[in-house]
Amino acid sequence: MAExxxxxxxxxxxxxxxxQWYTDIVRKAELMDYTSVKGCMITAPYGYAxxxxxxxxxxxxxxKAGVQNVxxxxxxxxxxxxxxKDHVAGFAPEVAWxxxxxxxKLTERLCVRPTSETLFCxxxxxxxxxxxxxxxxxxxxxxxxxxxKTTRPFLRTSEFLWQEGHTMHETAExxxxxxxxxxxxxxxxxxxxxxxxxxxGRKTEKEKFAGAEATYTIEPMMHNGVALQGGTSHFxxxxxxxxxxxxxxxxxxxxxNPFQTSWGVSWRMIGAIIMVHGDNDGLRLPPKIxxxxxxxxxxxxxxxxxxxxxxxxxxxxxxxxxxxxxxSDKQPGWKFSQYEMQGVPLRMELGxxxxxxxQCVLVRRDTREKIVVSxxxxxxxxxxxxxxxxxxxxxxxxxxxxxxxxxxxxxxxxLDIAKNKPGFIKAMWCGDSACEDKIxxxxxxxKSRCIPFKEEKLSDVxxxxxxxxxxMLYWGRQY
Amino acid sequence: MAExxxxxxxxxxxxxxxxQWYTDIVRKAELMDYTSVKGCMITAPYGYAxxxxxxxxxxxxxxKAGVQNVxxxxxxxxxxxxxxKDHVAGFAPEVAWxxxxxxxKLTERLCVRPTSETLFCxxxxxxxxxxxxxxxxxxxxxxxxxxxKTTRPFLRTSEFLWQEGHTMHETAExxxxxxxxxxxxxxxxxxxxxxxxxxxGRKTEKEKFAGAEATYTIEPMMHNGVALQGGTSHFxxxxxxxxxxxxxxxxxxxxxNPFQTSWGVSWRMIGAIIMVHGDNDGLRLPPKIxxxxxxxxxxxxxxxxxxxxxxxxxxxxxxxxxxxxxxSDKQPGWKFSQYEMQGVPLRMELGxxxxxxxQCVLVRRDTREKIVVSxxxxxxxxxxxxxxxxxxxxxxxxxxxxxxxxxxxxxxxxLDIAKNKPGFIKAMWCGDSACEDKIxxxxxxxKSRCIPFKEEKLSDVxxxxxxxxxxMLYWGRQY
Numbered sequence: 018m019a020e021x022x023x024x025x026x027x028x029x030x031x032x033x034x035x036x037q038w039y040t041d042i043v044r045k046a047e048l049m050d051y052t053s054v055k056g057c058m059i060t061a062p063y064g065y066a067x068x069x070x071x072x073x074x075x076x077x078x079x080x081k082a083g084v085q086n087v088x089x090x091x092x093x094x095x096x097x098x099x100x101x102k103d104h105v106a107g108f109a110p111e112v113a114w115x116x117x118x119x120x121x122k123l124t125e126r127l128c129v130r131p132t133s134e135t136l137f138c139x140x141x142x143x144x145x146x147x148x149x150x151x152x153x154x155x156x157x158x159x160x161x162x163x164x165x166k167t168t169r170p171f172l173r174t175s176e177f178l179w180q181e182g183h184t185m186h187e188t189a190e191x192x193x194x195x196x197x198x199x200x201x202x203x204x205x206x207x208x209x210x211x212x213x214x215x216x217x218g219r220k221t222e223k224e225k226f227a228g229a230e231a232t233y234t235i236e237p238m239m240h241n242g243v244a245l246q247g248g249t250s251h252f253x254x255x256x257x258x259x260x261x262x263x264x265x266x267x268x269x270x271x272x273x274n275p276f277q278t279s280w281g282v283s284w285r286m287i288g289a290i291i292m293v294h295g296d297n298d299g300l301r302l303p304p305k306i307x308x309x310x311x312x313x314x315x316x317x318x319x320x321x322x323x324x325x326x327x328x329x330x331x332x333x334x335x336x337x338x339x340x341x342x343x344x345s346d347k348q349p350g351w352k353f354s355q356y357e358m359q360g361v362p363l364r365m366e367l368g369x370x371x372x373x374x375x376q377c378v379l380v381r382r383d384t385r386e387k388i389v390v391s392x393x394x395x396x397x398x399x400x401x402x403x404x405x406x407x408x409x410x411x412x413x414x415x416x417x418x419x420x421x422x423x424x425x426x427x428x429x430x431x432l433d434i435a436k437n438k439p440g441f442i443k444a445m446w447c448g449d450s451a452c453e454d455k456i457x458x459x460x461x462x463x464k465s466r467c468i469p470f471k472e473e474k475l476s477d478v479x480x481x482x483x484x485x486x487x488x489m490l491y492w493g494r495q496y
Numbered sequence: 497m498a499e500x501x502x503x504x505x506x507x508x509x510x511x512x513x514x515x516q517w518y519t520d521i522v523r524k525a526e527l528m529d530y531t532s533v534k535g536c537m538i539t540a541p542y543g544y545a546x547x548x549x550x551x552x553x554x555x556x557x558x559x560k561a562g563v564q565n566v567x568x569x570x571x572x573x574x575x576x577x578x579x580x581k582d583h584v585a586g587f588a589p590e591v592a593w594x595x596x597x598x599x600x601k602l603t604e605r606l607c608v609r610p611t612s613e614t615l616f617c618x619x620x621x622x623x624x625x626x627x628x629x630x631x632x633x634x635x636x637x638x639x640x641x642x643x644x645k646t647t648r649p650f651l652r653t654s655e656f657l658w659q660e661g662h663t664m665h666e667t668a669e670x671x672x673x674x675x676x677x678x679x680x681x682x683x684x685x686x687x688x689x690x691x692x693x694x695x696x697g698r699k700t701e702k703e704k705f706a707g708a709e710a711t712y713t714i715e716p717m718m719h720n721g722v723a724l725q726g727g728t729s730h731f732x733x734x735x736x737x738x739x740x741x742x743x744x745x746x747x748x749x750x751x752x753n754p755f756q757t758s759w760g761v762s763w764r765m766i767g768a769i770i771m772v773h774g775d776n777d778g779l780r781l782p783p784k785i786x787x788x789x790x791x792x793x794x795x796x797x798x799x800x801x802x803x804x805x806x807x808x809x810x811x812x813x814x815x816x817x818x819x820x821x822x823x824s825d826k827q828p829g830w831k832f833s834q835y836e837m838q839g840v841p842l843r844m845e846l847g848x849x850x851x852x853x854x855q856c857v858l859v860r861r862d863t864r865e866k867i868v869v870s871x872x873x874x875x876x877x878x879x880x881x882x883x884x885x886x887x888x889x890x891x892x893x894x895x896x897x898x899x900x901x902x903x904x905x906x907x908x909x910x911l912d913i914a915k916n917k918p919g920f921i922k923a924m925w926c927g928d929s930a931c932e933d934k935i936x937x938x939x940x941x942x943k944s945r946c947i948p949f950k951e952e953k954l955s956d957v958x959x960x961x962x963x964x965x966x967x968m969l970y971w972g973r974q975y
Contacts, residue, residue, distance in 0.1 A: 050619060050622065050623070052568075052569055052615065052618065052619070053573055053576060053618060054569045054571050054572070054573060054606065054615075055597075057569035057570070057571060058569070059566065059567070059568055059569070059615075059619055060566055060567040060568075061566060062564035062565065062566055062634070065564075065565050065566050065567055066564075066565070068567075069565065085541035085544075085545075086541065086544050086545070086548065087538065087539055087540060087541055087544050088538070088539035088544055088547075088639075088657060089531075089538055089539075090531055090533045090536035090537070090538070090655055091536070091570075091608070091639060091641065091655050092533050092536060092592075092655070093533070094532055094533060097532060110598055110599060111598050112598065113571075113594045113596070113597045113598075113606075114594060114595065114596040114597075115592045115593060115594050115595075115608065116593065116594075116595045116596065117592070117593040117595065117605075118534075118591075118592045118593075118643040118654075119589055119590050119591065119592075119643035120589060121643075126596075127533065127592075129570070129594065129608070136531065136533075136538075139531065139532060140529060140531070140538055143529060144529070155541070159639075160567075160570060160638075162570065164597040164598035164600075175597075176569055176570050176571070178567060
């Protein structure tokens with residue numbers, strides 16, 4: 018092991034400096050690179066391949082749910098952005114403004130979209146006339162821009178890749194159902210594809226999206242106990258529709274405003290994968306989104322027959338999985354470390370003795386377990402191992418989340434946990450945002466995550482002010 | 497027929513006003529919509545689905561050719577854009593400038609990428625150190641912005657969707673091979689997927705890309721004889737590499753500059769599909785990229801068993817193709833016209849009598865031919881028809897291209913054709929751009945399309961100046 022480690026540049030230990038460990042991984046696993054453009058990053062081939070796999074799976078789920086993809090302009094005229102006042106107040110401080118086009122100074126500034134509710138509303142106004150035109154269930158995959166002061170790869174960048182869904186419905190009930198349907202698609206994706214458990218629930222008034230009536234959220238916990246807002250789904254009521262004058266003729270022949278939702282996830286999911294699953298040897302990728310699912314490493318590849326067999330196995334496995342044969346002249350130990358750094362779920366080692374015995378060695382990235390497998394049964398074994406890896410990664414992450422979730426029934430207890438135990442805090446709350454402000458101040462940054470769908474009754478009173486409690490809240494620091 | 501026509505809004509005839517016909521189709525086939533953002537458009541679900549099908553097929557071809565996808569920032573700092581002087585001179589007059597980020601006035605303007613050579617070069621400089629790092633074969637799917645004065649959906653818009661490939665190689669020969677490999681992928685895609693024939697060749701010095709040593713181009717002809725630059729592939733030599741200081745240690749241990757290419761196609765391809773294949777009843781889509789490949793229209797759908805059978809057939813065919821069942825309460829005639837407008841390659845009509853006879857009627861969009869088919873053989877028949885449709889669409893377009901390609905050996909002849917016969921003109925050329933300028937002036941806009949890969953010798957002298965001819969050129973007006 019010591020021998021092997023020398024062959025790769027070490028990364029900072031996550032216990033020493035979690036933030037540096039994260040940065041080391043995104044660079045050494047070749048996920049991204051920096052640019053001279055403030056707050057923007059290059060998504061390198063390996064990182065982009067993860068994003069493509071995420072897109073591919075999610076987009077298929079969207080389409081099954083009746084979502085149609087569209088593409089809206091990159092720019093929003095200032096006057097259009099200003100049509101919904103809560104919305105503009107939320108976004109205006111962090112948008113990039115185009116003031117010049119070619120040689121010409123623009124008469125009206127255009128902002129580079131930070132999100133596209135306003136553009137979709139303008140479009141909906143044109144195309145929705147009758148209840149027969151509803152619902153509209155649209156989505157776009159694109160980049161958006163929010164001018165950030167401090168940035169961190171995949172978590173907070175001035176430009177980021179995401180998808181934004183925007184829908185319009187006849188009734189509030191139908192729109193609320195849509196809001197939940199999409200949240201559930203996200204939640205299933207986190208659970209079954211990314212192997213990431215999360216707390217799900219509703220944001221408080223203070224934390225909800227600018228202009229929304231309700232925001233629902235997925236909140237996974239990172240390895241260090243810090244929360245990441247992993248995806249949100251918003252119910253807008255008919256607020257935007259009224260501001261934009263979107264009406265339709267109802268079944269009763271009267272004019273009505275339709276009800277709206279929006280929902281989105283971004284490449285922050287890649288940040289979540291790193292911080293939930295990564296370890297001190299690098300990334301660990303869930304099999305379904307790994308760009309390389311099996312890395313084939315020939316041992317003593319100069320010996321006759323080894324490379325031929327490795328190529329044969331690569332071709333065989335490539336029918337089902339994403340497989341990479343590494344026949345470069347680097348040492349096997351270097352290759353092992355490299356594919357561990359890149360989080361490849363399974364490594365196949367194949368040497369002269371293995372070939373003689375018609376077998377190979379499969380090595381799990383998640384547990385390091387080595388399994389000798391007959392080449393006749395390798396496909397079914399890989400299939401089985403991917404199932405076990407997926408389950409093991411999920412259970413490890415769940416164990417982390419559960420072991421770092423604490424309960425506080427008094428303010429002292431709350432402050433003590435907030436100071437000494439990184440993680441989520443469950444506590445009762447009166448419903449007043451003043452208590453959220455107070456706790457954030459006293460703890461130096463602990464905020465409400467959400468009112469979970471499954472509330473427990475921990476006590477009768479708000480942990481902060483002692484008034485009667487209305488809800489249980491999850492609290493935590495966030496990225 | 498007359499009865500049926502009344503049910504859909506008529507579009508302008510292409511013979512009366514080709515430009516209005518085009519605009520009518522993009523609107524009535526629901527490909528796009530206008531916005532309040534100058535020069536930008538909304539890509540509606542049906543239009544975006546065509547783009548997704550194009551992306552899907554092309555991206556798979558790219559990946560087979562070893563291309564890796566990445567994502568670069570949307571913004572380019574002004575100083576970075578200015579590093580290559582021909583390049584900046586070509587693009588600076590038509591870029592959008594961001595001058596403000598959030599509350600802060602930027603110290604350096606950022607342009608919204610019009611193309612990303614400069615960003616890729618900055619990246620290549622960081623990651624290329626040795627010949628072992630070459631080649632780099634990268635691509636991104638994104639939108640770019642070029643501030644256009646007059647715009648037209650899919651053909652010329654201030655923001656457009658495209659892909660841009662950027663590669664670096666050890667030798668000029670290898671880079672030239674890459675340039676041609678990608679041009680050939682485009683050409684095959686036009687031929688075999690879009691059913692669009694084209695002239696392929698090299699751009700003249702005057703018409704080549706800003707900063708390139710050579711630009712190769714695909715030039716399909718629209719139904720009205722006007723050319724569309726359908727895709728380009730550029731060889732840069734080591735020009736950008738020198739400007740950006742990109743060097744690598746070669747096999748002989750000396751420092752060298754790598755050789756570069758870039759290549760791109762955009763959603764203009766959708767414009768080409770419309771203008772090559774469309775007719776006075778709307779769009780005609782090649783089967784491989786049609787969002788709906790078969791539209792199932794039940795006849796007398798209120799009669800018992802009709803809808804059940806239509807649903808059964810839809811499920812059966814959906815295993816292989818993209819199929820839409822239209823069981824709305826609109827009249828069959830309206831539905832026929834609608835799917836003709838949207839260019840659906842095959843319509844399946846299914847009524848009580850058909851069901852009784854275990855048959856259906858398939859109607860080809862390209863020829864309007866009606867074919868009665870046993871339901872037992874419908875899959876193999878559809879497969880066969882798609883092959884025939886593809887071939888027929890290609891041959892019709894080829895016939896149009898060939899019948900509108902003229903030869904001129906004298907200037908008078910050239911000017912007469914340019915004035916009276918829309919299409920391409922083949923003529924000999926001395927190699928001097930002054931003759932290109934002169935012909936453009938005299939004809940009010942006829943420009944050189946390319947020096948074709950297969951040149952003919954039409955005469956010994958330049959059609960314009962009478963000096964000895966160096967090349968045969970294709971000429972034509974363009975979108």
